[in-house]
Amino acid sequence: MDVDIENVSTTVEERSAGTIARILWASDGGPVRRIINGRQTKPTGTFPSIKAGMTMPWESRLERIAFQMADASSRIDMWLAQPHRLEMMVRGRGAPLLYFPDMMLKARTSLGIDLQRGMSFSEAAAKPVGRGAKEHLQTIILEIKEDVDPRDGDEAYQQKLVLAKEVYRRRGFKFFELRRKKHFTYEVIETVRRLNFDKWVAIDAYDEHLCQNEFKSDGPKQYWRLAKALGDGPFGRAKLHALHSRGFVSIDLNTGLKGNTNVWLLEREAGR
Incomplete structure (x- = not known):
């Protein structure tokens, strides 16, 4: 059996000429719709997110890749899959138009600026964050698609997207459509x-102490030095990766997990 579980409570309304829109959020703060795979022929599954503190449903392998990037990015503070249901009541139309975005990010404003300038999501998400780099967070809505999507020629769907983008613009949310070839590079994915x-x-706390002790001067330190301090070999590298994922340090993921890769210490609460 295929089941879409919806858990909706809070509502935010937005009005414009000829359209009334409302955004409905889940009462538990998680995804508004959780996909349970039954008769579906496409791959689906769940992804355990360290940033959201819960598992997130994915409906395509490309979504799962985007989830991995969001969880690993130092520029993304929090994210959700299927974050809300957008209902748009259009004058002259009976039933409302429904839109479920793939992802919502709470991210540094610089990430949104990079995406607006045409940078790929892979590169933008993989950028490191330096110590003391304070930025406001903004809400970013993502629609994730393969290079060829069956909805590309669906005029009704495209019009729904136009209306959704306008609702988000009025709410101060950024909206981006991510395609595989442009936004997801093999090197960053790996x-x-x-x-x-x-x-x-x-x-x-001892691991954090060992790592922090290497930052006796300002600026980044090299990956190999921090991994060695944490135990060297696979064990030390795994500890360093976990510290990055907890927001204690920020690795330049565009360079890769290499010995000469730069790593920054972040001003975060210990153990986060």
């Missing part, structure tokens, strides 16, 4: 996949 394997590795 780096983030390796990092995600280690994000649940146990770390404690």
